[in-house]
Amino acid sequence: MSIEIEVVNGAQFRPQAETLFRQMEPHVTKDDESEPGWARVTWADPDLRILIETDDGELACHAGIFFRTVIWNGQKVHIGGVGQIATHPDCRRRGYASIALNAAVHTMRDHDTAQFALLFCEPHNFEFYSSRGWQPFGGTVFAEQPEGKVRFEAMAPFVLDLKRRAPALGTLDLGGLPW
Numbered sequence: 001m002s003i004e005i006e007v008v009n010g011a012q013f014r015p016q017a018e019t020l021f022r023q024m025e026p027h028v029t030k031d032d033e034s035e036p037g038w039a040r041v042t043w044a045d046p047d048l049r050i051l052i053e054t055d056d057g058e059l060a061c062h063a064g065i066f067f068r069t070v071i072w073n074g075q076k077v078h079i080g081g082v083g084q085i086a087t088h089p090d091c092r093r094r095g096y097a098s099i100a101l102n103a104a105v106h107t108m109r110d111h112d113t114a115q116f117a118l119l120f121c122e123p124h125n126f127e128f129y130s131s132r133g134w135q136p137f138g139g140t141v142f143a144e145q146p147e148g149k150v151r152f153e154a155m156a157p158f159v160l161d162l163k164r165r166a167p168a169l170g171t172l173d174l175g176g177l178p179w
């Protein structure tokens with residue numbers, strides 16, 4: 001089976017991504033207190049998206065790419081981000097998320113001045129990212145939410161070197177919604 005990998009505009013291809021997200025595991029609502037912390041988070045929209053389609057034209061995998069000037073230990077730094085990585089349940093363990101993540105990293109390296117990359121993930125995905133070169137960020141992250149700036153602890157931050165070595169510690173203020 002062949003696949004097609006595209007880098008597309010985030011806003012323009014939002015409907016396609018949302019169709020895939022609706023096909024994922026049962027949906028959670030922001031009001032359900034029993035759901036994990038991330039379910040109640042207001043997330044940023046990606047600037048770009050990686051889409052992987054199978055040869056029947058179905059969207060099998062998605063990764064969002066984000067660019068943001070953040071404040072790290074009081075200094076402005078332009079960084080890249082990856083989020084909303086999702087593979088259709090019928091298409092898992094074929095390497096699609098690995099390909100999408102790799103394409104996202106190449107896109108950040110090639111098309112932007114992002115100094116390092118940041119993503120957030122749950123414990124069951126730590127191994128997936130750490131085996132692909134991402135390192136835990138042990139510092140503190142702040143992000144905007146509708147109620148104002150909050151310490152962001154809903155998911156764990158991981159970083160990857162791009163143009164410079166990614167920090168392992170310090171205070172990182174995303175200056176906007178998390179991804």
Ligand SMILES: CC(C)(COP(=O)(O)OP(=O)(O)OC[C@H]1O[C@@H](n2cnc3c(N)ncnc32)[C@H](O)[C@@H]1OP(=O)(O)O)[C@@H](O)C(=O)NCCC(=O)NCCS
Binds near residue numbers: 085088091095
């Ligand atoms: C996490 C998720 C994105 C992984 O997607 P995926 O397309 O199955 O990922 P991959 O196929 O690239 O890799 C998954 C595993 O399958 C293995 N794999 C890849 N190709 C394979 C193949 N042809 N045969 C068998 N195993 C394979 C990979 O080695 C990997 O295992 P590893 O992490 O131990 O190395 C997917 O499970 C998902 O959508 N989960 C729900 C949403 C989610 O948690 N997203 C992450 C948000 S941070």
